[in-house]
Amino acid sequence: MYSRNGLNLRQIWEIIIFCILTFWVGFCFVGGLLFTFYPVKLSDYVPEIPIPLNLIGILLLLSVAIYFIFSFRRLNFRAKGYQIRVPEPRIAFLQLGLSSVDYLLSGSIIYFLLPSNPHLTLLHVLVFFALAQIIGLISTVPGGLGVFETLMLFMLEPYFGTVDIIKPLLLFRTIYYFVPFLIGLLALMFYEYQERDEFLRKIEKATYSSLSELTPQVFSILVFLGGVSLLFSGALPSDPRYLHDLNYIIPLPLIEASRLFGSIMGVLLLLLANGLWKRIDGAYVLSLSVLLMGGIFALLKDLDYHEAAILFILFFFLLPCRKYFYRKSSLMHQSFSKSNVTAITLVFVSFVWLGFFSYHNVKYSNELWWQFGINSQASSFFKGYGRSFHSASCSWDGKNP
Numbered sequence: 001m002y003s004r005n006g007l008n009l010r011q012i013w014e015i016i017i018f019c020i021l022t023f024w025v026g027f028c029f030v031g032g033l034l035f036t037f038y039p040v041k042l043s044d045y046v047p048e049i050p051i052p053l054n055l056i057g058i059l060l061l062l063s064v065a066i067y068f069i070f071s072f073r074r075l076n077f078r079a080k081g082y083q084i085r086v087p088e089p090r091i092a093f094l095q096l097g098l099s100s101v102d103y104l105l106s107g108s109i110i111y112f113l114l115p116s117n118p119h120l121t122l123l124h125v126l127v128f129f130a131l132a133q134i135i136g137l138i139s140t141v142p143g144g145l146g147v148f149e150t151l152m153l154f155m156l157e158p159y160f161g162t163v164d165i166i167k168p169l170l171l172f173r174t175i176y177y178f179v180p181f182l183i184g185l186l187a188l189m190f191y192e193y194q195e196r197d198e199f200l201r202k203i204e205k206a207t208y209s210s211l212s213e214l215t216p217q218v219f220s221i222l223v224f225l226g227g228v229s230l231l232f233s234g235a236l237p238s239d240p241r242y243l244h245d246l247n248y249i250i251p252l253p254l255i256e257a258s259r260l261f262g263s264i265m266g267v268l269l270l271l272l273a274n275g276l277w278k279r280i281d282g283a284y285v286l287s288l289s290v291l292l293m294g295g296i297f298a299l300l301k302d303l304d305y306h307e308a309a310i311l312f313i314l315f316f317f318l319l320p321c322r323k324y325f326y327r328k329s330s331l332m333h334q335s336f337s338k339s340n341v342t343a344i345t346l347v348f349v350s351f352v353w354l355g356f357f358s359y360h361n362v363k364y365s366n367e368l369w370w371q372f373g374i375n376s377q378a379s380s381f382f383k384g385y386g387r388s389f390h391s392a393s394c395s396w397d398g399k400n401p
Contacts, residue, residue, distance in 0.1 A: 026099020031130040032060030038123050106176050113168035120159045128155040215324045220277035223287055226311055227269030230294050231351045233307055234263040258300035265294035270344050274336055284325035291315040
């Protein structure tokens with residue numbers, strides 16, 4: 001972004017170093033004051049540090065003092081042909097003020113997120129925060145991730161439980177790191193989009209055109225899977241609790257018929273998927289009707305609103321795609337490829353196996369083909385299986401339905 005605005009590599013490095021330097025000026029100033037004049041005894045929280053905390057604070061304050069001496073004297077340095085300019089005093093004081101406020105705000109976030117404790121003051125938390133920050137930076141782990149949290153956990157443990165500490169630390173990461181990062185990422189994406197608006201529009205147009213070519217194939221696969229869902233749900237036993245509740249609203253014969261017609265709709269969807277793949281207009285119209293009826297039957301048979309929702313969503317997505325199905329051809333004379341026949345056959349075999357497996361504990365009798373009831377779901381499968389098999393066999397004539 002800087003180079004696009006006419007800055008060269010040297011100027012960009014100056015900006016980066018200036019920002020890093022600004023952070024350290026404020027950190028050394030506030031951290032130095034805290035360590036020097038408010039040296040918390042850390043031996044109660046973490047292993048004893050070999051260097052006294054107030055000595056670390058004095059060294060940090062000295063580094064800030066040296067920086068301002070260079071600034072007032074307008075000293076410049078040369079290193080490998082590059083001139084390093086120290087900011088003038090006005091800029092240096094702005095660096096100090098901005099960075100100090102930034103540090104105090106970030107440290108205060110953790111304090112105000114922690115539960116109330118009369119033995120813990122804001123200064124305590126700021127000292128802990130400074131120490132964890134400086135060790136996290138020395139560890140060279142990006143953002144001190146893990147190192148910072150571990151140290152804060154140890155130092156705050158005498159005051160709170162582990163859960164009470166972890167929650168504020170996670171919120172701190174979210175507020176102080178993730179949210180600004182997300183805002184910056186969105187700003188960068190918006191900037192990049194504006195810079196490449198014309199190029200992206202061309203890509204969008206080409207992508208839309210390419211995806212449009214695949215629309216019939218995508219809906220063909222989805223409709224096929226919808227048929228598989230209807231068949232398999234008809235082979236599985238329904239939850240008796242739903243059936244008992246449903247029986248108060250819907251007559252039992254209608255529930256039984258819905259299971260039967262649901263299986264038939266599943267078979268039709270398997271067969272119509274082939275027509276959708278070939279962009280046949282009749283397959284499009286009939287698929288809409290079958291999807292709508294399949295969703296209704298899914299609700300009526302056992303309140304299967306998940307399956308019904310999928311079929312209804314597929315119906316509404318397919319509805320505006322009429323222009324992709326333009327071929328005039330009879331559904332009764334379309335041919336099926338070997339792979340299509342194999343896929344449908346595998347679905348039927350799986351459907352039959354699943355049904356017999358689901359009701360393997362039910363003793364077979366001739367009455368299963370004609371009796372029905374809430375607790376006699378095996379008969380529903382047998383009738384659905386017989387009707388589905390009959391529909392498929394009547395529709396199949398070699399390779400032509």
